[in-house]
Amino acid sequence: MEEFVSQGDGHVAVLEHYGLANGISVYDLGCGCGRTAQALQRAGWTGSYIGADVVPELLEELERQCPGYETRMELSQKIAAPDGSLDLIYGWSVFTHLFPPETFLYLRDGLRALQPGGTFLFSILEMADRAHDRVWDNVIDHVERGSRVEQLDQFLHRDWIRRFASEAGFEEVRFTDGADGSQHPPFWQSLAVLKKPAA
Numbered sequence: 001m002e003e004f005v006s007q008g009d010g011h012v013a014v015l016e017h018y019g020l021a022n023g024i025s026v027y028d029l030g031c032g033c034g035r036t037a038q039a040l041q042r043a044g045w046t047g048s049y050i051g052a053d054v055v056p057e058l059l060e061e062l063e064r065q066c067p068g069y070e071t072r073m074e075l076s077q078k079i080a081a082p083d084g085s086l087d088l089i090y091g092w093s094v095f096t097h098l099f100p101p102e103t104f105l106y107l108r109d110g111l112r113a114l115q116p117g118g119t120f121l122f123s124i125l126e127m128a129d130r131a132h133d134r135v136w137d138n139v140i141d142h143v144e145r146g147s148r149v150e151q152l153d154q155f156l157h158r159d160w161i162r163r164f165a166s167e168a169g170f171e172e173v174r175f176t177d178g179a180d181g182s183q184h185p186p187f188w189q190s191l192a193v194l195k196k197p198a199a
């Protein structure tokens, strides 16, 4: 529980670094039971929140913990929000469990749902970062032993993300390394920061 809380607070610190402010609209893709939502509430943030997930029980828990926060059960690779309605879409440890074409489709629809100048921020696992080796080693171990992998652990390459972002219509792609405290508060995965062109 302590870790759940401290990680949620860390998520909020990262969001603040990337423009979280009172009054903006955020979309928490793969929100789970609300690690970040609960931290936003603790921080006294006021704005419009939508959390989306594919597991109804997790959304119910988020609603219990954060009354007034909206949730969406969305099974397609869509951002469940009207065109141009969001300032910030973020996804923590979500594209790390999806196939790359799914990630592309979420990015493409995210561009539609963002306001001009809006941001799509998400975490990734990458082979280039040795801090991510423990996930890779674990996958290799499972495959080698022939045991069933419980969930997909998907690594992405920065070149792929640049291509997805450009094909989707984002104008700027930046990467920040969670191990480098000078760029943003610690986050053990790398972060990709995509900007929709301003109007």
Ligand SMILES: C[S@@+](CC[C@H](N)C(=O)[O-])C[C@H]1O[C@@H](n2cnc3c(N)ncnc32)[C@H](O)[C@@H]1O
Pocket (backbone or CB within 6 Å): 029, 030, 031, 032, 033, 034, 035, 036, 052, 053, 054, 055, 058, 074, 075, 091, 092, 093, 094, 097, 098
């Ligand atoms: C590792 S958890 C991270 C949860 C949350 N982002 C956090 O940091 O606490 C991944 C979450 O993504 C959700 N998820 C998996 N596939 C998804 C999809 N296609 N669309 C939305 N959420 C998805 C899972 O149900 C789970 O809640």
